[in-house]
């Protein structure tokens with residue numbers, strides 16, 4: 001999977017390039033992650049990429065031309081890429097969407113700033129808008145990193161020995177409770193069954209706890 005990210009703040013992506021699952025996926029060549037500085041596509045000496053909104057109002061809007069030229073430059077390298085604009089108005093990210101997107105060869109992520117981008121980019125250059133939730137953050141970069149991580153985890157071989165099959169949402173329900181050493185701390189003990197070595201009973205207990213957890217925390221998933 002190839003990720004190309006269009007952003008005004010490429011350095012923000014150093015965090016996921018250098019640590020954790022995404023960094024490991026890059027080092028194993030399961031994914032690549034290239035950032036594109038949108039200001040490199042500005043056509044003025046101040047490297048501006050935004051201007052005041054028509055009709056007045058607060059803030060600035062990101063202009064069509066630099067974004068369109070940058071997307072075209074990305075497409076010179078990877079022509080069949082799916083162009084996603086991170087936006088609070090987009091399709092809400094969930095496990096299924098991350099899994100569907102993980103099957104693609106190439107994704108281009110456009111990170112907005114200010115009041116967002118000129119609507120004509122959305123009309124002509126964007127294949128899909130994705131939201132990480134019903135709230136507004138200050139820029140698309142954090143949302144893009146969430147999406148890259150959620151997608152990368154779904155790519156075979158990325159998690160290595162760590163198996164994600166019990167991760168919350170994968171089976172439509174939440175994960176079961178996890179415990180590690182020590183067996184007892186401050187009077188709190190690990191459920192005995194997990195120490196029994198009887199795998200069939202442990203699996204049954206975990207399935208029951210997953211359902212119990214989901215019923216307690218996310219009843220809506222049980223209804224589905």
Ligand SMILES: C[S@@+](CC[C@H](N)C(=O)[O-])C[C@H]1O[C@@H](n2cnc3c(N)ncnc32)[C@H](O)[C@@H]1O
Pocket residue numbers: 085086087088089110111112113114115116117130131132133134135136137138139140141143
């Ligand atoms: C301050 S927001 C602009 C929000 C815009 N005025 C609106 O209400 O739709 C700036 C940028 O942050 C990103 N962003 C904000 N909230 C987001 C969310 N929930 N999901 C994905 N991206 C988001 C988008 O790229 C957006 O262009």
